[in-house]
Amino acid sequence: MFELLGISPQALFGQLLIGLINGAFYAMLSLGLAVIFGLLNVINFAHGAQYMMGAFVAWFVLEYAGVPFWGALIVAPVAVAIFGVILEQVFIKRLYHLDHLYGLLLTFGFVLIIEGLFRYKFGSSGQPYDNPLPGGQNLGFMFLPNYRGFVVVASLVVCLGTWFMIEKTKLGSYLRAATENPTLVRAFGINVPRMVTLTYAFGVGLAAFAGVLAAPIYQVNPTMGSNLIIIVFAVVVIGGMGSIMGSIVTGFGLGVIEGLTKVFYPEASSTVIFVIMAIVLLIRPAGLFGTAK
Amino acid sequence: MNKPIALALLALLVVAPFFVYPSFLMTALCFALFACAFNLLIGYVGLLSFGHAAYFGGAAYITAHVVKVWGWTPELGILAGVVVAAFLGLIFGSLAIRRQGIYFAMITLALSQMLYFFAVQAPFTHGEDGIQAIPRRHLFGLIDLSDSLTMYYFVAVIFLIGFAIIYRTIHSPFGQILKAIRENEPRAVSLGYDVDRFKLMAFVLSTALCGLAGGTKALVSQIASLTDVHWAMSGEVVLITLVGGIGTVLGPVVGAFIVIAMQNYLAEWGEWVLVIQGVIFVVIVMSLRRGVVGELVALWERRKPSAAGAEAKAQAAH
Numbered sequence: 001m002f003e004l005l006g007i008s009p010q011a012l013f014g015q016l017l018i019g020l021i022n023g024a025f026y027a028m029l030s031l032g033l034a035v036i037f038g039l040l041n042v043i044n045f046a047h048g049a050q051y052m053m054g055a056f057v058a059w060f061v062l063e064y065a066g067v068p069f070w071g072a073l074i075v076a077p078v079a080v081a082i083f084g085v086i087l088e089q090v091f092i093k094r095l096y097h098l099d100h101l102y103g104l105l106l107t108f109g110f111v112l113i114i115e116g117l118f119r120y121k122f123g124s125s126g127q128p129y130d131n132p133l134p135g136g137q138n139l140g141f142m143f144l145p146n147y148r149g150f151v152v153v154a155s156l157v158v159c160l161g162t163w164f165m166i167e168k169t170k171l172g173s174y175l176r177a178a179t180e181n182p183t184l185v186r187a188f189g190i191n192v193p194r195m196v197t198l199t200y201a202f203g204v205g206l207a208a209f210a211g212v213l214a215a216p217i218y219q220v221n222p223t224m225g226s227n228l229i230i231i232v233f234a235v236v237v238i239g240g241m242g243s244i245m246g247s248i249v250t251g252f253g254l255g256v257i258e259g260l261t262k263v264f265y266p267e268a269s270s271t272v273i274f275v276i277m278a279i280v281l282l283i284r285p286a287g288l289f290g291t292a293k
Numbered sequence: 294m295n296k297p298i299a300l301a302l303l304a305l306l307v308v309a310p311f312f313v314y315p316s317f318l319m320t321a322l323c324f325a326l327f328a329c330a331f332n333l334l335i336g337y338v339g340l341l342s343f344g345h346a347a348y349f350g351g352a353a354y355i356t357a358h359v360v361k362v363w364g365w366t367p368e369l370g371i372l373a374g375v376v377v378a379a380f381l382g383l384i385f386g387s388l389a390i391r392r393q394g395i396y397f398a399m400i401t402l403a404l405s406q407m408l409y410f411f412a413v414q415a416p417f418t419h420g421e422d423g424i425q426a427i428p429r430r431h432l433f434g435l436i437d438l439s440d441s442l443t444m445y446y447f448v449a450v451i452f453l454i455g456f457a458i459i460y461r462t463i464h465s466p467f468g469q470i471l472k473a474i475r476e477n478e479p480r481a482v483s484l485g486y487d488v489d490r491f492k493l494m495a496f497v498l499s500t501a502l503c504g505l506a507g508g509t510k511a512l513v514s515q516i517a518s519l520t521d522v523h524w525a526m527s528g529e530v531v532l533i534t535l536v537g538g539i540g541t542v543l544g545p546v547v548g549a550f551i552v553i554a555m556q557n558y559l560a561e562w563g564e565w566v567l568v569i570q571g572v573i574f575v576v577i578v579m580s581l582r583r584g585v586v587g588e589l590v591a592l593w594e595r596r597k598p599s600a601a602g603a604e605a606k607a608q609a610a611h
Binding site: 037043091094095098100101102104105106108109110111112113114115116117119120226230231233234236237267270271274275277278281282285 | 341343388389391392394395396398399400402403404406407410411413414524528531535563564565566567568570571572573574575578579582
């Protein structure tokens with residue numbers, strides 16, 4: 001096989017795959033953040049914590065009820081979404097009339113509470129989760145573990161499904177209209193407050209779904225969300241929150257760039273996304289897919 | 294602030310170490326200054342920076358390094374911390390002010406996380422261990438700071454200098470322009486103010502003062518570690534300011550004493566400290582948005598007109 005700058009193709013494609021998988025998580029999380037922000041005007045700081053909760057619910061139902069991974073893929077997002085509905089109804093709802101910053105501060109408080117409780121219960125070490133799809137395919141130029149391939153495909157399906165629902169269906173058109181002008185949409189007899197609640201639940205459920213997908217790859221541990229969410233914030237700044245497709249493309253793209261950085265200049269791999277954010281802010285402050293407000 | 298209150302607080306600052314552990318007071322004063330510097334942005338320019346740990350912790354590392362490894366005197370060490378924090382603030386600030394509101398918070402958080410990863414990798418920060426056993430040395434090469442009472446008065450003076458700078462800034466014409474930007478940015482632009490320049494100046498001033506607090510803290514606790522640059526530290530300064538009262542002069546100071554005291558008393562509770570801090574966040578955002586000092590001031594002002602009203606009623610009865 002060919003050699004590229006002294007880097008074996010196995011290493012290159014291996015890192016590309018890891019990049020794609022990280023990108024899948026960036027895409028799913030930034031998508032949820034963007035949908036929630038569009039309608040609620042709240043940056044959901046607890047998004048990472050809810051992703052972590054998704055992974056923990058999956059681990060929990062397997063450990064205590066014997067629900068396999070495929071069941072958890074449905075159970076966990078629903079459970080965490082219900083939790084999200086409670087948060088929205090009891091707390092977040094009461095802050096819509098205030099500055100956006102209070103929503104951020106409130107959800108940051110949720111992060112501390114949720115993470116603190118999980119750390120109290122489980123410590124900061126991880127809980128292992130068995131790979132539901134062992135084995136892999138030899139593609140000739142690289143070895144593709146089945147489960148990792150599944151993660152990339154599943155997240156692509158979910159992301160594109162969300163895009164289709166928001167951009168191409170009647171429900172999505174209500175959502176987009178309510179994002180533009182909630183008062184007018186209410187005047188047409190659509191229950192906007194309920195739509196807001198369900199949107200929050202959907203975004204949170206998406207985060208939990210990503211969490212379940214992550215459980216067999218990374219260890220399930222209480223800090224898995226907060227480490228990820230800050231990177232997702234940078235992804236959101238780079239992409240801008242205006243466009244659904246923009247969030248998906250930016251998420252996957254940045255994951256791949258991060259993976260490539262790991263091959264060519266590993267020292268910078270943990271900071272490359274932040275550097276890209278700085279460059280984007282200099283050249284196109286509104287973000288790649290954003291519109292200046 | 295009126296004179297009697299200011300004098301009483303000053304007297305309290307002088308006699309406090311004879312009644313309370315100086316090490317607790319020094320830590321609280323460092324965090325009070327840190328929160329005052331943060332409050333300068335959120336309270337008076339309306340900018341929520343979620344990455345102020347970068348300047349606090351960054352300065353702590355610099356001060357620790359130049360004092361311990363290069364053998365600088367403490368005042369020069371702290372000065373080095375301030376300069377580096379201000380320089381970082383200039384770079385990060387000029388990036389962050391390109392976006393507003395919620396994006397500003399996310400950008401400052403992301404940039405501080407970048408500095409955190411840098412601190413994890415850079416050799417001089419010693420990774421997980423941090424820089425430990427930092428000597429306090431002699432102030433100006435003369436006064437021994439290893440005595441905790443001497444160190445306390447040194448910290449108190451630094452706090453007063455920082456506090457005075459912030460107080461002067463808020464009550465200067467420059468401070469008025471900052472408040473105008475907070476209240477109505479487009480209008481400030483239409484009046485011909487270069488809003489971005491004012492924001493950046495306020496940001497650099499705030500980060501420099503964070504550096505002052507961080508550098509001093511490194512000498513007080515004699516350790517500079519990853520905790521100081523972690524996002525949780527950024528959250529902590531937000532919490533302190535929120536508890537005391539955003540946009541009040543004394544709020545961050547009161548908040549610092551409350552939060553640091555709470556952490557001391559709850560230290561053996563481990564993870565519960567995190568949970569309790571989260572609960573405080575939720576309670577304050579939901580129902581006590583003015584914070585302790587803000588609520589007290591509001592209570593005081595509500596009483597005043599009612600007292601005047603009672604007087605008027607009494608007059609009318611006559």
